[in-house]
Amino acid sequence: MVEEPELVEMAHGDGGRATRELIDGLFMPAFEEEHLSASDDAAPIAELSGEWMVSTDTFVVSPSEFPGGDVGKLAVCGTVNDLAACGARPVFLTAGFVLEEGLSLQLLRRVVRSMASTASADGVRLVAADTKVVGRGSGDGVYINTTGLGQTMPGVELDAARIVPGDRIIATGYVGDHGMAVLTHREGFPFSVPVTSDCASLWPAVETMLSDAGDAVKFMRDPTRGGIATALKEIAEQVPVDVILKEEDIPVRDPVRSAADMLGLDPLYLANEGNLLIVVHEDAGERVVSSLRSRRGVTAPRVIGEVVEGSGAVRAVTSLGGTRDLGLFAGDPLPRIC
Amino acid sequence: MKGVLTRFSDPDLGRSVLAEIQGKAEAIGRPLTFMEVCGTHTAAYSFTGLRDVLDDAVRLRSGPGCPVCVTPPGDIDRMIALAGGDHITCTFGDMMDVPGSGSSLRKERARSGRVRIIYSPDEALQLARGHHDGETVVLLSVGFETTAPAVSSVLRRAAAEDRTNLRVFSAHRLLLPALRVLLCDPEVNLDGLILPGHVAAVLGRAAFEFVGAEAGIPAVVAGFEVIDLLCALDCLLDMVGRGEVAVKNRYGRAVREMGNPAARGVTSRVFEQCDVQWRGLGTVRGGGLRLREEFAAFDAAPLVPDDEVGDADPPEQCRCGDILRGQAEPGDCRLFARICNPLRPSGPCMVSREGACSTYYRHHREESLHG
Amino acid sequence: MCLAVPAEVISLDQGVARVNVGGSVGTCFVDAVPEVEVGDYVLMHAGYAIAILSISEAEETLRLLKEAYGEGSSDAVLGSGPGPIGPG
Numbered sequence: 001m002v003e004e005p006e007l008v009e010m011a012h013g014d015g016g017r018a019t020r021e022l023i024d025g026l027f028m029p030a031f032e033e034e035h036l037s038a039s040d041d042a043a044p045i046a047e048l049s050g051e052w053m054v055s056t057d058t059f060v061v062s063p064s065e066f067p068g069g070d071v072g073k074l075a076v077c078g079t080v081n082d083l084a085a086c087g088a089r090p091v092f093l094t095a096g097f098v099l100e101e102g103l104s105l106q107l108l109r110r111v112v113r114s115m116a117s118t119a120s121a122d123g124v125r126l127v128a129a130d131t132k133v134v135g136r137g138s139g140d141g142v143y144i145n146t147t148g149l150g151q152t153m154p155g156v157e158l159d160a161a162r163i164v165p166g167d168r169i170i171a172t173g174y175v176g177d178h179g180m181a182v183l184t185h186r187e188g189f190p191f192s193v194p195v196t197s198d199c200a201s202l203w204p205a206v207e208t209m210l211s212d213a214g215d216a217v218k219f220m221r222d223p224t225r226g227g228i229a230t231a232l233k234e235i236a237e238q239v240p241v242d243v244i245l246k247e248e249d250i251p252v253r254d255p256v257r258s259a260a261d262m263l264g265l266d267p268l269y270l271a272n273e274g275n276l277l278i279v280v281h282e283d284a285g286e287r288v289v290s291s292l293r294s295r296r297g298v299t300a301p302r303v304i305g306e307v308v309e310g311s312g313a314v315r316a317v318t319s320l321g322g323t324r325d326l327g328l329f330a331g332d333p334l335p336r337i338c
Numbered sequence: 339m340k341g342v343l344t345r346f347s348d349p350d351l352g353r354s355v356l357a358e359i360q361g362k363a364e365a366i367g368r369p370l371t372f373m374e375v376c377g378t379h380t381a382a383y384s385f386t387g388l389r390d391v392l393d394d395a396v397r398l399r400s401g402p403g404c405p406v407c408v409t410p411p412g413d414i415d416r417m418i419a420l421a422g423g424d425h426i427t428c429t430f431g432d433m434m435d436v437p438g439s440g441s442s443l444r445k446e447r448a449r450s451g452r453v454r455i456i457y458s459p460d461e462a463l464q465l466a467r468g469h470h471d472g473e474t475v476v477l478l479s480v481g482f483e484t485t486a487p488a489v490s491s492v493l494r495r496a497a498a499e500d501r502t503n504l505r506v507f508s509a510h511r512l513l514l515p516a517l518r519v520l521l522c523d524p525e526v527n528l529d530g531l532i533l534p535g536h537v538a539a540v541l542g543r544a545a546f547e548f549v550g551a552e553a554g555i556p557a558v559v560a561g562f563e564v565i566d567l568l569c570a571l572d573c574l575l576d577m578v579g580r581g582e583v584a585v586k587n588r589y590g591r592a593v594r595e596m597g598n599p600a601a602r603g604v605t606s607r608v609f610e611q612c613d614v615q616w617r618g619l620g621t622v623r624g625g626g627l628r629l630r631e632e633f634a635a636f637d638a639a640p641l642v643p644d645d646e647v648g649d650a651d652p653p654e655q656c657r658c659g660d661i662l663r664g665q666a667e668p669g670d671c672r673l674f675a676r677i678c679n680p681l682r683p684s685g686p687c688m689v690s691r692e693g694a695c696s697t698y699y700r701h702h703r704e705e706s707l708h709g
Numbered sequence: 710m711c712l713a714v715p716a717e718v719i720s721l722d723q724g725v726a727r728v729n730v731g732g733s734v735g736t737c738f739v740d741a742v743p744e745v746e747v748g749d750y751v752l753m754h755a756g757y758a759i760a761i762l763s764i765s766e767a768e769e770t771l772r773l774l775k776e777a778y779g780e781g782s783s784d785a786v787l788g789s790g791p792g793p794i795g796p797g
Binding site for chain 2: 188189190191248263264266313316317318319320321322323324325326327334335336337338
């Protein structure tokens, strides 16, 4: 009797028996998708009508598992949130896996199961997948690409060109949780920071909000790498307008703030994976915040700032009433001692 | 956290104190220039919006207290060269993106994957302990009087366990001797000094007493929370208003009159003072630290490859030297934000996240460019 | 030039302390503050204690502020303020 391997081996990627065993034994049971078949090159999905959006992203987070999630959950939520930010219901997902030789199969199993449960919670179907194996030392464990197809909600018109001075900016949750969780979870970090990644799907919250608030919602973006500051800078430059934030209104968890002080980091530049920035009509701020409260994935909906006339600057007003510019970030936030 | 300690970041108290000091500044009736010696203060005055809200009544100028900014290009290149060697290199995050003449620590990490960012110097010792294969771990150590005790402590522990696979490259500098050099400069024209609270926690208030005598201007030892930043300004404004020249302590909870002798003792067991180059200031007698003879086995300097180390000077129009001496602001430099930015820095003040130009680029770019 | 934060000492073991920094727990070396006790707050830089924070001096600094701004601002300076940092 051949012993089941515990680690991914190069043979798992060569298309032969080992590949088949990996797919049948690990991937297929997790996804339970009738269209997902190991033997067909492509699968029919549906007859599509209406307007559809497509989004793709690749997830390379290290470590693969972190407090609050793993790369699989991230890969699903990341693409789901990109579609949700465009007002599109996520329906279909594809997944491409690049596995490093030596990756633990137990870890892979957990990641794949996590993907499956995250997707099914929103009724998203994984309809195509692929897996490759690379030599040890090239892939940092597991890289996942997901491509999502989403159907645009009828009557929704999200367009940065609709943004005008007076519009309000809403954030749906505490900022910087994911970035802080991953950064402090690295090997050897001498502190245990009680923060988990905010990794979550915001589709249900978006669906309700768009049904309730209609065209008061002008534009959305999910702020991932670079934090809310970077995402707002991109929006401000795109229109162009200026964005003024009120620091005291931006929700930051106490342990994140303390750890940020210790490490010399700015939470506004730390990554989020379950947060959404929403630009709404100036009269609709509180109404939209109310409709977001207690929705799955929404942790601290607040109006955090407003849009003013300008050419792409983002500024934060501090508790003392002074302002500081928030520019495009050059590089990862790095812990400092100075 | 203890209630009274949280008062130092209380925004309501901050707003009350700010209103009062704006009144005092107005009563003095002329624009004042204070220097915040320390790069962490530069970042704090910008981050809290204080620099902006005080505007022209009180101008805050940055000083030479940015350890990365004042490290000469030769040392930067040596550290980057070490990172390319056949060992593990540990560094604090501050150094990662500093460009040398050809590479950077970030680039070396991409090449070899053997550069690790650490928060505490003890992590380097932990790594060395974890390597039973004897693989060497090199710690690149940059910092002032505040950081030296932490690194010294690590080396004492390493020595106590006869560790042979840990090395330290010391680019340590001492702020106090540099401050003396700075204040000797006849061109320095300041109304007051904001002194580095954490260096003072180690050295003590009394160590800065010479400032009053040599520079003839008031000085205050300051902390880094919002109330501390305001309190320091309040104290300086009082002294300016009365024409008083003294060195006062407004960070009493951390800074004693004689500082922390035990911390200084830890440092002096492992390091000794030496003369070194400071960018912007030239040679500073006793302005650096090197490992004592008994700790020579821990010195990483012999591991630096023998190649020619570049010594690229910043371009002529770079005003870092003036900026480090508080005689110019980043906006006064014609290269600022036009040619020089954090991704393509021309000079040291832009390379370090604590440098004046880097801080102003992030928080005050518009005003700096357009006055 | 130095980021340092208050860290509450929750246990001690031969020059090494376990400390709490606003909810994060970790290691801080205390060989430069040999008189430190459990319950003290140290000033921690890069995982190393460079001083013990004096609560009485903290109160004194705040008292000086109150004195400077007179009775009118006494509530603002020493009165009720924010409570201890709670859970996020």
